[in-house]
Amino acid sequence: MRCEDIATHPDFRQLCTLERIAVDLRYATLDNFVGRNLYGALDCGWVHHLAATGLEQAAALLEQEAPGHRLLVLDAVRPHRVQIQLWDHLDGTDLRQYVADPARGSIHSFGMALDATLIDPQGRELDMGTGYDEMTELSHPKLEAAHLASGQLTAQQVRNRELLRRVMTQSGFNAIDNEWWHFDMGDRQHVRSTFTRVD
Numbered sequence: 001m002r003c004e005d006i007a008t009h010p011d012f013r014q015l016c017t018l019e020r021i022a023v024d025l026r027y028a029t030l031d032n033f034v035g036r037n038l039y040g041a042l043d044c045g046w047v048h049h050l051a052a053t054g055l056e057q058a059a060a061l062l063e064q065e066a067p068g069h070r071l072l073v074l075d076a077v078r079p080h081r082v083q084i085q086l087w088d089h090l091d092g093t094d095l096r097q098y099v100a101d102p103a104r105g106s107i108h109s110f111g112m113a114l115d116a117t118l119i120d121p122q123g124r125e126l127d128m129g130t131g132y133d134e135m136t137e138l139s140h141p142k143l144e145a146a147h148l149a150s151g152q153l154t155a156q157q158v159r160n161r162e163l164l165r166r167v168m169t170q171s172g173f174n175a176i177d178n179e180w181w182h183f184d185m186g187d188r189q190h191v192r193s194t195f196t197r198v199d
Contacts, residue, residue, distance in 0.1 A: 003042045003079040003198050011196055012111055013052035015045040015073055020059040022072045022119055026132060027082065033133045034089050038082050046077045048111035048195065050172075051185050055114070057171035066163060068121030074132050074181060075115040078108035080199045095135045097178060110195040113184035118164050128164075129157035132181055141165070142177040 006012050015023045026032045028039040047055065055071065062069055083106045086099045100106035107113035115133075118126045129147070130139045137143055138152055141161065147153040161180045169175055173183035184191075 001196050001198055003044065003077070003081075006043065006046050006077065006198060009196065011048055012046045012077070013049050015047060015052075015055075015076055018052060018056055018059070020063060020070050021055060022070050022123075023076075024072055024074060025076065026074050026115075027078070033135065034086065038085055039079075042079060042082075044075075044077050044079065046111060047114060048077075048185075051076075051112050051114060054168075054172040054185055058167040058173070061167040061170055062118070062163075065167065066118075069126075070119050071167075072117050072119045072125065073114055074117060075108065077111040077198050078106060078113075080105065080109045080197055083109055098133070098135045105192050105197060107184040107186075107188055107191055109197050109199075110191050111198065112186055112191050112195060113182065115179075115181045116164065116168070116183065117181055118160065126160040126164075127154075127157050128161055128180055129153045130180070139180055140178045141175060141180050 001009060015021060023045055025044055028037055028044065030036060059071055062071060080102060084102045087102050090096045090099055117128060120126060138147060144153060144158050148158050165175050168183045173185050176182050
């Protein structure tokens with residue numbers, strides 16, 4: 001399905017209809033690792049309805065744990081054509097571990113993955129120790145204990161990440177080892193074989 005037709009597809013929900021969710025799609029700005037607006041006129045503020053339900057649950061859990069804080073969605077549905085651009089941009093580097101091979105397909109392209117962080121009651125992003133899409137080992141959740149021990153991450157930065165992970169994973173999302181901001185839902189093979197891909 002072309003991204004231009006997403007509003008007519010019953011499987012997808014618009015992020016702006018979800019309560020207590022803030023949105024700042026970084027690939028629709030210059031503030032991303034490619035340094036240009038990759039979405040242009042495309043409306044990518046959508047997720048699959050299963051992911052939308054999970055997001056709503058995560059927002060409710062966050063309100064219980066940290067009243068006034070909100071989830072900030074940094075990327076949601078990512079058209080396959082944009083995934084190809086990200087993959088090509090990293091050609092010849094050792095950074096492709098951070099971008100799904102378009103030959104397999106990104107779970108983002110099915111609306112079943114999203115990138116997120118947390119904002120405080122004043123709308124400021126919590127300090128996670130690295131920026132979004134910072135492609136270094138400091139961004140890897142699996143290395144947080146070592147980075148904490150070495151002083152590269154503070155206890156507060158790790159607590160902020162843990163809060164984000166907790167509300168997301170308790171709401172049905174899966175975290176990954178090398179990006180604190182990425183969460184996807186469902187078995188990846190099942191999603192790729194049965195869900196509608198946005199191109």
